[in-house]
Amino acid sequence: MTAATAHAVRLGVRRGWTEFVQSLRSPQDQAFYVVTALGTLVFLWVNRDDRVEGTSLLFPTVALPSILGALLAFGVVIGPAYALAMEREDGTLLRHKALPHGMQGYVTGQLVYHSLGLVPSLVTILLPGLLLFDGLMSGGAAGWATLAWVVVLGLAATLPWGMVLGAVVPSTQKVGTWGMLPILVLTGISGIFAPVQALWGWLQVVAQVFPTYWIGLGMRSAFLPDGAAVAELGGSWRTGTTVAVLAAWTVAGLLVAPRVLRRMSRRQSGSQVEAAREAALQWVR
Amino acid sequence: MPRSAPLPDDPVIEVRGLRMTYGSTEVLAGVDLTVAPGEVVCLLGPNGAGKTTTIEVLEGFRLRSGGDVRVLGVDPAEGGDDWRARVGVVLQSWRDHARWTPRRLLTQLGGYYEPYSTPQRPRPYPVEDLLETVGLTDAADRRIVTLSGGMRRRLDVAVGIIGRPDLLFLDEPTAGFDPQARRDFHDLVHRLSDLEGTSILLTTHDLAEAERLADRILILAGGRIVADGSADELTRRVAGSSEVRWSIGGERFVHATADPTPFVRRLFEQHGDAVADLEVHRASLEDTYIAMVGRQGAGAEAPRPLAGSVR
Secondary structure: OOHHHHHHHHHHHHHHHHHHHHHHHOHHHHHHHHHHHHHHHHHHHHOOOOEOOOOOOEHHHHHHHHHHHHHHHHHHHHHHHHHHHHHHHHOHHHHHHOOOOHHHHHHHHHHHHHHHHHHHHHHHHHHHHHHHOOOOOOOHHHHHHHHHHHHHHHHHHHHHHHHHHHHHOOOHHHHHHHHHHHHHHHHHOOOOOOOHHHOOHHHHHHHHHOHHHHHHHHHHHHHOOHHHHHHOHHHOOOHHHHHHHHHHHHHHHHHHHHHHHHHHHHHOOHHHHHHHHHHHHHHHO | OOOOOOOOOOOOEEEEEEEEEEOOEEEEEEEEEEEOOOOEEEEEOOOOOOHHHHHHHHHOOOOOOEEEEEEOOEOHHHOOHHHHOOEEEEOOOOOOOOOOOHHHHHHHHHHHHHHHOOOOOOOOOOHHHHHHHOOOHHHOOOOHHHOOHHHHHHHHHHHHHOOOOOEEEEEOOOOOOOHHHHHHHHHHHHHHHHHOOOEEEEEEOOHHHHHHHOOEEEEEEOOEEEEEEOHHHHHHHOOOOEEEEEEEOOEEEEEEEOOHHHHHHHHHHHHHHHEEEEEEEEOOHHHHHHHHHHHHHHHHHOOHHHHHHHO
16 A cells, blocks of 8 residues: 555545544434334334244344344445445545545545444444343353454445445436345345245345345354254354355455446546436426 | 656646547537646637536546547546646535535545645645635534535635645636625635636636636637637627717617727717717627637538638
8 A cells, every 4th residue: 555545545534434423413313323223122122022933032132133234234235325326426426536546535434434334223222132132142252252253244245335336326316226125135035034944945045145144144143042053044153154155245345346436436527416416406396 | 756747838738639529429529728837718618519528528537539638747537646636626516525514524635635745835725724715714614514505616616726736627616606706706716826826727608707817718619619819819809899889869870890999080070079979899708709609600500611711
């Protein structure tokens, strides 16, 4: 890394931090965090006495780790996708293109901002969850350590793909169809709300190609007692495979994202921003 | 930092035969233009003439179809970060950085120029001075989303000049300004060019603005530069460039002439004090503009040899 790049990365970290603090202070984002957390906790509370079939575990104990995993995978793909699509249209990106090493700073800022943004969305569910439901974390210190690496690796495996998605969608309005829909389907089949074994065989295979399933599995392996692994595919937490799959997605993401981002940046121009503005004004009318 | 700095007298912008085609549409059909160091040049032209395209090619935001382009001695298509640091671009943004404040945003974006600071040209511009310069000191800590349109544009200008650029591009900088904001902006451009020696290329629709700001005016029409000169030179180039109006016994007359003085003398010789309501108007830049752009339009529709004879 050259000195100028290092300088831009430092500015990007500051940018990400500033955006994070601004987001925490924004009533809009606060409402988002609170509503997501409340919805999840109410859902778990209503089902608090259900036993999970074939085990002695309560529903919230199994569902909460899975939901955290899904939130992670969903949040860091859709979040950056929307942000990037929007900032391509509103001129944020063009401003950075006009700066020396600006794109490096911008991308760093995005990575930092969306990584940090994960903290409140997980903590607002996890902390009240620990108070509301007994026996949530049975792994102790080792469990927390597992949680930490699953979060970090899960982040690395998915966040670059959120950036790729944001870079290739034609417009902000299309993030819903191109991004939200497939990701929701993926989340649906990834064993978050129902065990993956309940699906058709080919769908199980599809689910296991994508990182969402593995992040959920890793989360359960962090929180649940070892005995609960019998309920999983193959009767094991498959920790080695989890690491391998998530690492593969990370490497692929790190190979693809910079290329796609460079291509997107090359195409940025004032007229493109102007066209998006016209389109958006039409949208409002 | 080693860089092949062009000699001080080399043009900051040199364009020869710039062409731009989209599919089968030719937007630029061989544009030639030169901007000298410290010069303020204004690009005028009707909508769709290719002003924005030209500027975007020079900014390095758009790849050209053909022609030779040098900006600060470098082909903008290959301009690296060192080149970027010397070029300022005022963008027409609209809702970006809504949660930021002007002070925070300028501090953040200015930071990128720190590695390019030299004793002769310290970079970036100090944020407080810049806020003062563009008149945003009082709004420095307001969220950008709450700024008025005029304030936003001034912030855009501040972002464009924070790196103390050697060359500044402004694409329709005063669109949507009220007269006071426009006046303030013109003062700012004068200050930049006089005090900082910044070369400036701007586009506008406003002819009065072009006349006030520019050392030289280029008129772009039909994908070519059809006129190049100071406002004075351009007006003189239009034949019958003055208009004399008068009335005799309540009847009004108008006469167009290249040389109003002898005409008016003869008028008095003939009619003496009966000449009333006498007015002599030099052709305005607007007349020139309409004449030049109109001529181009007629030329574009007529067969080529005819277009030649019209000129």
